[in-house]
Amino acid sequence: MRRRVVFKQKLLPYLLLAPQVAITLVFFYWPAAQAVWYSTRREDPFGLRSQFVGLENFITVLEDPSYINSLTTTAIFSLAVAVLAIVPALLLAVMADRVVRAATVYKTILLSPYAVAPAIAGVLWLFLFAPGIGVVAYVLQFLGIDWNFVLRGEQAMLLVIIASAWKQISYNFLFFLAGLQSIPKSLIEAAAIDGAGEGRRFWDVVFPLLSPTTFFLLVVNVVYAFFDTFGIIHAVTQGGPAKATEILVYKVWYDGVMALDLGGSSAQSVILMGIVIALTAIQFRYVERKVHY
Amino acid sequence: MADVRLRNVRKSYGDTEVIHGVDCEIADGEFVVVVGPSGCGKSTLLRMVAGLEEITKGEIAIGGRVVNDIEPKDRDIAMVFQNYALYPHMSVFDNMAYGLKIRGVPRSEIEARVEKAANILQLKPLLERKPRQLSGGQRQRVAMGRAIVRDPQVFLFDEPLSNLDAKLRVQMRVEIKRLQQDLGTTSIYVTHDQVEAMTLADRLVVMNAGVAEQVGPPIEVYERPETVFVAGFIGSPAMNFLPAIATENGLSVGEARFRAAQRLEPGRNVTVGVRPEHLELDPASPTLRVRAELVEALGADTIVHGTLAGAPLLARLPGTQRVVAGDEVPLRCAPEHLHVFDGATGKRI
Numbered sequence: 001m002r003r004r005v006v007f008k009q010k011l012l013p014y015l016l017l018a019p020q021v022a023i024t025l026v027f028f029y030w031p032a033a034q035a036v037w038y039s040t041r042r043e044d045p046f047g048l049r050s051q052f053v054g055l056e057n058f059i060t061v062l063e064d065p066s067y068i069n070s071l072t073t074t075a076i077f078s079l080a081v082a083v084l085a086i087v088p089a090l091l092l093a094v095m096a097d098r099v100v101r102a103a104t105v106y107k108t109i110l111l112s113p114y115a116v117a118p119a120i121a122g123v124l125w126l127f128l129f130a131p132g133i134g135v136v137a138y139v140l141q142f143l144g145i146d147w148n149f150v151l152r153g154e155q156a157m158l159l160v161i162i163a164s165a166w167k168q169i170s171y172n173f174l175f176f177l178a179g180l181q182s183i184p185k186s187l188i189e190a191a192a193i194d195g196a197g198e199g200r201r202f203w204d205v206v207f208p209l210l211s212p213t214t215f216f217l218l219v220v221n222v223v224y225a226f227f228d229t230f231g232i233i234h235a236v237t238q239g240g241p242a243k244a245t246e247i248l249v250y251k252v253w254y255d256g257v258m259a260l261d262l263g264g265s266s267a268q269s270v271i272l273m274g275i276v277i278a279l280t281a282i283q284f285r286y287v288e289r290k291v292h293y
Numbered sequence: 294m295a296d297v298r299l300r301n302v303r304k305s306y307g308d309t310e311v312i313h314g315v316d317c318e319i320a321d322g323e324f325v326v327v328v329g330p331s332g333c334g335k336s337t338l339l340r341m342v343a344g345l346e347e348i349t350k351g352e353i354a355i356g357g358r359v360v361n362d363i364e365p366k367d368r369d370i371a372m373v374f375q376n377y378a379l380y381p382h383m384s385v386f387d388n389m390a391y392g393l394k395i396r397g398v399p400r401s402e403i404e405a406r407v408e409k410a411a412n413i414l415q416l417k418p419l420l421e422r423k424p425r426q427l428s429g430g431q432r433q434r435v436a437m438g439r440a441i442v443r444d445p446q447v448f449l450f451d452e453p454l455s456n457l458d459a460k461l462r463v464q465m466r467v468e469i470k471r472l473q474q475d476l477g478t479t480s481i482y483v484t485h486d487q488v489e490a491m492t493l494a495d496r497l498v499v500m501n502a503g504v505a506e507q508v509g510p511p512i513e514v515y516e517r518p519e520t521v522f523v524a525g526f527i528g529s530p531a532m533n534f535l536p537a538i539a540t541e542n543g544l545s546v547g548e549a550r551f552r553a554a555q556r557l558e559p560g561r562n563v564t565v566g567v568r569p570e571h572l573e574l575d576p577a578s579p580t581l582r583v584r585a586e587l588v589e590a591l592g593a594d595t596i597v598h599g600t601l602a603g604a605p606l607l608a609r610l611p612g613t614q615r616v617v618a619g620d621e622v623p624l625r626c627a628p629e630h631l632h633v634f635d636g637a638t639g640k641r642i
Contacts, residue, residue: 186374186375186378190439191380192364193344193392194366194443195366195392197366205380
């Protein structure tokens with residue numbers, strides 16, 4: 001049993017907590033507060049003075065067609081990434097679950113993409129698909145497909161979706177495999193004796209028991225697509241062509257750092273923060289209700 | 294209903310053979326209990342009948358049809374698992390109905406059959422609940438219900454009562470026996486509990502280290518165990534085994550002399566088995582005297598622990614006896630209750 005520790009001094013427990021609290025304050029609350037502060041102000045062109053403008057930045061952002069466009073792009077992008085990262089991961093996990101010999105080798109190979117940094121993954125896919133020099137691009141041209149993601153928005157979108165999903169498959173695979181291994185074998189055997197073939201066993205027994213895992217991964221993957229794909233997009237398309245792959249987090253960076261619209265960019269990041277908090281809240285409420293056993 | 298025939302059934306994992314050729318014919322409607330210590334291969338044998346383990350060699354036939362290469366779902370069997378294996382996300386009704394739904398049984402008939410099973414097992418008020426809302430005994434009943442709604446040719450039970458507490462186990466044991474008698478379905482029941490084995494079985498299969506050491510009705514197995522293993526496994530407290538040497542007119546165990554029912558060539562080394570309950574107090578003409586080292590008074594019986602010829606000896610005397618530790622206890626055993634086994638092979642002589 002773990003014993004509860006009682007501190008004699010009043011100060012010590014706070015001192016022990018301090019490093020964690022300091023990190024959270026410096027790297028989360030401070031920037032978040034700054035973002036909220038800047039989102040209500042307008043800077044002069046030289047960054048010397050700023051004035052309070054209330055919710056004006058928010059109104060401008062929400063009325064801006066390019067923001068709405070980015071919002072749609074993000075929705076399509078993150079949903080596609082989530083689906084494309086979850087379905088193959090589930091398939092791989094089901095297959096890896098059956099492997100008896102050298103199971104660790106398969107697992108290690110399947111997990112390795114997770115260790116690749118997003119920007120490196122982006123460059124990897126960029127090389128494969130680059131018109132003119134890419135191996136896959138060459139094959140696509142050979143098959144008669146007019147492949148040029150540098151010019152065609154939908155192709156660029158497809159590429160960043162694939163690259164982003166590829167990296168996340170490993171993570172999802174790990175969770176699905178753990179989920180599959182926690183399902184008692186006798187349940188599958190009972191279903192087999194009840195007359196269910198392999199397909200029905202999966203859909204009637206395995207999949208429902210994996211549903212908490214699946215939902216958890218859906219939310220985690222959407223959040224991943226919202227934020228962590230910045231590196232991939234920056235390396236592969238820089239949000240182009242013609243803003244076709246400019247997701248919200250990329251637009252925040254572009255408008256703030258490149259276009260120097262600090263107020264507008266801050267308003268965008270406050271909205272983004274709201275979206276993610278809402279998503280997380282939904283996750284916690286849903287997952288807690290949805291656990292079967 | 295169907296008979297089950299096992300012919301020289303063997304199972305190997307790689308080079309290791311774990312079941313060394315089991316033969317057994319189970320008649321239609323018979324209740325056969327496979328009993329043995331853990332690791333003896335009894336569950337593996339059952340899983341081979343179910344089709345969950347491949348049969349390495351030999352043949353299993355259900356209702357005259359060889360099922361070696363037939364999928365579990367096409368063998369027309371139902372199995373009750375040790376951990377119940379209920380589908381946690383389905384209600385009790387759906388758990389029982391699942392097998393029927395898959396087989397395309399019409400909705401109205403499913404409802405009728407589930408209701409009938411629920412009535413038999415007193416599950417009527419629980420049909421809408423999920424397995425996690427049920428107690429151990431209720432889950433056990435749902436698992437049975439799932440088996441009986443299918444009306445299979447054979448029931449397979451894999452230690453179904455070992456997760457229940459002692460009191461519930463006795464109650465469920467009686468329920469299973471009654472249910473099987475009413476339904477008359479051929480059943481194979483695996484357990485390590487000899488009381489379950491003795492009370493449930495029409496016929497016992499006693500397994501040890503992958504071999505069926507003896508097959509027979511429980512009382513026959515108790516009265517005429519074929520090997521030292523079976524003799525020691527069936528019966529509680531376990532049979533006493535004493536090293537003995539055959540003499541002209543009986544057996545000699547250290548100082549003690551027994552009259553034997555059969556004649557053996559003098560000088561042969563044998564093992565004599567005596568059940569504790571077959572030793573009687575006999576102050577007039579005792580065959581052996583044992584110093585009581587420990588006395589357990591259970592009310593209904595008094596169990597005396599002693600030592601004879603270097604081997605531990607237990608005597609189970611009826612009722613309450615005035616015996617205390619340190620007493621010399623005069624005992625007698627009728628010759629027909631002596632079991633004589635070959636000293637080397639452990640086989641009955």
